[in-house]
Structures are given as structure tokens and as C-alpha cells.
Amino acid sequence: MVITDETIEYVGILAKLELSGEEKEQAKKDMTNMLEYVGKLNELDTDGVEAMSHAFPISNVFREDEVTNGDDRENLLKNAPDKKDGCYRVPKTFD
């Protein structure tokens, strides 16, 4: 499967990335390679095999509804490039 220019353009919009012409060519090549790699799976006959969402056959992993986390704001905000009044500060965004 070959990634077309249109696909790269579209994926760029979805990922909110502006790619240069050179980067687009590289991304096209990388993505084509990746798809070819997993494309091997298409050779298998998967009729009647149920799709899995998880690699291990486990289910029902739950937490009880009890508060276990306290206020760790200062630590968490250390990861923020910009902050103000206990909030993460981001470029102005509207709905």
C-alpha cells in the first residue's frame, strides 16, 4: 500500500502539523514502510476470528470508588511549559 500526497496532506491536517516538502516525502516513505510491515497480517485468513482489543486474555480490571489521590498540583504543573494561577496556560482557544 502506497501513501499518496493527499493522504499525507490529510493526516497533516488531523495531526495539526505543517510539514515541509522534504518532510512530507520522508513521512510518505516511513508510513508506507510501516503499512507494508503490518500488511503481512492481511495474508492471514482471519475469518471467524474475533477482533481483540487487548493482547492478553484478561477482563474486568476495576478500581473501587474510593478517593486515593490528593492534591499534587505543584508537582504536576512542573511539567507545564507555561502556567498561571494554578492553571496550565495555552494559546487562546475558542470553541
Next chain:
Amino acid sequence: MSKVYETVIGLEVHVELATKTKIFCGCSTEFGGAPNTHTCPVCTGMPGSLPVLNKAVVEKAVAVGLATNCNITRNCKFDRKNYFYPDNPQNYQISQLYYPICRDGYVEIEVEGKKKKVRIHEIHMEEDAGKLVHEERSDSSLVDFNRSGVPLIEIVSEPDMRSAEEVIAYLDKLRLIIQYLGASDCKLNEGSMRADVNLSVREVGSEEFGTRTETKNLNSFKAIARAIENERERQIDLLESGEKVVQETRRWDDNKEYSYPMRSKEDAQDYRYFPDPDLVPVIISEEWIEKIKNSQPELRDEKIIRYKEEYDIPEYDIMIITASKKMADIFEEAISLGAAPKKVSNWLMGETMRLMKETDTEADNLKFSAENLAKLIKLIEDKAINGTVAKEVFEKVFAEDINPEKYVDDNGLRTVNDEGALRETIQKIIDANPKSVEDIRNGKQKAIGFLVGQTMKEMKGKADPSEVNRIIKEILG
């Protein structure tokens, strides 16, 4: 000209579940904390953090599904919905697309005496987003992730509604079911219940659906009704002038009372859903469903039937009292504390409703306790206060949930039951009003009322008027 159009409406209703913690982490869901004080690596989308599902979310979602006649999906899963927005720290929302927890249900609504089923397509579990505060006169926005990860269910109806009245009846039905289940407080104005309206119009008789739009940001029943009327007119105008309705999401502006398209065309709408590899499937057994079914509280329809059998109060009162879980709770608790059902009902239907109207308070926001209402009723029963004083005290109970016994004592409002003192006052009034006494002797019974009034005034309201009346008659022979 003059084609007749029909409005076709389906609803997406988001309900915030009343759990103590978020859907995938042990952070508190409590409202009103300082920004980002209820957050952790999971709900702020830190790389390497792992979500673990809150069991109570599954149980509440199943409870709502059972109460709305849905099939419960025995093997359900979570999916990622990908989009970029600063209120969404992971760049995806964990939701359910392929195997939602409930499917194919319905609720019955009644509009103008006509019963109708509104079908529910599905109910799925998902997480809420954070909150953005736009700074004035600045080029930045501030993000608070306290709401990020708060559990939601989204209830998606079939396009079965045809008017704003039906939409409101449907929402009210959902609200009552969910409140009675204790699954959410469902407050539209506080955002714990949110409704998006999918609406299209078509000519009456047409089998095909028209192109629909989705309207968001509707925070009250009034806004929903206005937005429906507005969108219906807008679409009909477009069709009448030969234009097409564009399928889009619109945002309602409640102040200006109009809607506008939310996203520009350049924004591709492609969520690229895929199963979330961080979360394992949820398998819901027959036993688990049975357990949830058995622990379901009494719902409104059942309550109405029981009230009719157990309490001697009018059906109209029953409908009003049960129209809010909060009021029904006060009613039942006051009775369990020994108050007569009829008396409790009278206070709720009378003074409570009057004060609610006066202070623009909704039943769900009533502040007074059943205990203090029961105490007030007891004070009246014991003739410790008269009706006028009781109303005055109730205003305090209604506003501040004061203890009426203490309040009555602190303010010296107890009725004077000392007959000697009462007789003394009455004698004084009689002596001071010879004209009235003469009128009474001449058969003008109305004059007694004047003397009773004067006595009550002298006693500062702290007398039993019927007792005063009796003594006056006795003295005057």
C-alpha cells in the same frame, strides 16, 4: 407555498455520574476545588500513566440502562476518540463506539395526555474534558483539569421526537429516572446534565429524513425550547428559498437567542476511533446484572402507586411531590419521624411551593431538612405555636434550615397557654372597647373578630385565636 413541515428531533444527553472518584483514576470528582487540585498523571494525560476503570461507573451505567429498558452489552469495550483541543490532555477521549454498554431501550413519555415511546439507540460510558478559561485582554487561555476524567454516560435517542414539548418530557423522564437511581443529580444549569439537539425538518408525509444539524450549549429547558423553534424556522427558511441545509454542529447563544456554526470547514471531522489498548474488556455477567437490579431503589412510577395506596393525599399532590427526588425524600423522611402524611403534604404543597416561587428555587435545591419540618409540625400539633407564627418560623426553616424548637424558644414565640394571663389580657381589651361589646350584645357577631384581633395584637401573636374567641364569648355570656 405553504408546505407543512414536521420537525424530527433526536437527542444526545450527557449525564455526569455521581461517583466519588473519576472514571479512570482515584481523583475526587467534588465540585468547586481550586484549579487542578483534583488531578493526577492519569487525568492530565501524562505519558506512561495507566487508566483503571472505576467499578461504580459500570454499575451506575447498567442501572440507568435497566431502568430505560435497554439490553446490557455483556462484553463491552472502550475506544479512543482522537481530537486535539487544549481541554483534552491525552489528545483523545476515552469513550465507547463499537461496544457501548447499553443498547435498544426506550422510555415512555406523555404529552397532552398522549403516551409515546422514545427509543434509546445506545448509552455509552466516557470521560469528561477539562475546563478552559479565556483570559480577557490576553492571547492565552487557562486550563483546569479538575473535570477531566469525571465519568459521563451519553444517552443517544432515536429521532423519535417531533416537538419541543416532547423533547422536554423526554428529558424530564430521564432526569427523574436517573435522580431516583441516585446515578446523578442531573442539573441542566450546573452542567451535570447536558443535551445536544439533533434536528431536521421534512414535509409531513415524507418517509425520508432531511439533513440534520446538531445544536450544543443548551443549559435550560427554556433554551432547549427556544433553540428548537429557532432551528426549525431556520431550516424551513433555507428549504423554502431553495437552499440546502448543511450538516453541521451549531452553538446556541442564549443571550442573543440564535445559533451559529461551531467549526470551520477546514477542520476535518475524523476521530479515528480505535480500541483503547490500555483498558481490558468489561464482561458483565448475568449475576452482576441481577445484583444491580435487586439493589435498585424505588423509581418514581412505583412511588406514585405506593403513595396512592399508603397515604390519603390527592393525586395532584403525589405528582408534584414525586416530581423531584429531593421533595419525595423530605416527604417520606418527615413521615418516618412521626409527622402525619397529610400535614407534610400540606406544608410542601402550600408554603414550600410559595417560597420556592418567591425565591426562584427549584425543588432539587431545597435546603431544609425533613427533621426540622417534622419538628415544626409537632409544635403546631402540640399547640405550642399558632398557624401565623408557624408560617413565620417556616420561612426561617426554608431559608436556613433552623431548628424550629430552638428558634421558637429563643424568640419567645410560644403560645401563652396560661389561661389566667390570657383572661387578664382579654378583660383589658373588653374594658377598653365598650363600643364593640355593645355591638356584640346587639347581635353584631363580626365585632368579636375585632376583639380577637386586638387580643392577638396585645399578645404579640402568641395566643391560640380559637381559644381567645371562646373566652371572649364566655366572658360576655
